[in-house]
Amino acid sequence: MALWLAALAGLINLPSAFDATSWHAHEMVFGFAGAAVTGYALTLIPNWTGSFPLQGWRLAMLAGLWVAGRLAVAGSALLGAGPAMLVDLALPTLVLVASVREVVTGRNWRNLPVLAALGLLLSGNALTHLDVLGLVATAGLGIRLGFTTLLGLIALIGGRLLPSFTRNRLVRRGETLLPAPFGLIDRGGLTLVVAALTAWSVAPDWVATPPLALAAGIATALRQCRWRPHRVGREPILLALHLGYLWLALGLMLLGAIGITAGPISSAALHALGVGAVGTMILAVMCRTSLAHTGRPPMGGAGTAIACLLLSVAAGLRVTAELMPAHYLPLLLAAGASWIAGFTLFVLIYTPILSKPRAVLR
16 A cells, blocks of 8 residues: 555556556455455365464465565566466465365365355456456456455355354343344345446446446345444444445445446445455454454454544545545545554554464453
8 A cells, every 4th residue: 555655646666567556456456355365264274174274384385475476566567477477376376276175175065155256366366467468458357356256255254244243242231132133135135235246347337237236235234234233332343344344335335326327437436345345344354363363352442443443534535535536635645544554553453462372261
């Protein structure tokens, strides 16, 4: 994000074969969010097989491959588009192959959606590189495919975890009115989300795409209302997860409303979804997982609350920048600074937690 802001301000010129905007979109979807999905998959795999989590030099190798991919894409004009593609696709390919092996070995078919997401992210990433190589004009399709895969994961997995976490919280507080169980409204809402994301991914200019997005956003909001988010109290991480899911609903509604009224899809909706939904959900899940896997209560404190709130502030500023073109650059820079501040705060708070021995709860 810091490199992107510097490039926008004209302070640097990255030696990338990607144009600046394509580089930014690629790195946010397949670099930043791709790392989060990889971490999620590597966390799930031990649960599938009962094995120990990946650690030591093997984990360091995967982290090194991720860094190598970021450097290769940023310097692809010097390295060459072909070698950059091979370096960048190495990590998602390895993770997909390993995940397929574990699912097939353990016959854990209920995790097939995770495999599908890994495969779609790899495919979308490859399509962007093939465009840079000049073979096919598929960069836009690749970015949309990767982006909608992330949103689909939020709708599917978030829609399964959020009511469960909320139910647990309300039960601890002794409440009797609990989140509604998965039912017809949830199935219909998920179906609309999948239809809208598929339509926008492959046919963004199709006349039915905006109405589908609007309907999907409304259905997502209705689903979330049934989970009693207003009753979770002051539990920062759970509130942040609900806030991220709310951005998914708002972003889809904005995507549909702008498409219906103004024709071309505005990036205001895309950043509501990307910064608000994807960014907030990733940060909240990172916080919760870091606490839970180090033996600590997965609730978070004031610092966690501020970090997650900064992501929503970034989303609000980024959307406002599109709606106030006269103040576009200052608002955009403020949004980027808020994003950086949120993740910097995460690093400051959670590095000591992750580098200390596992806590022993009494």
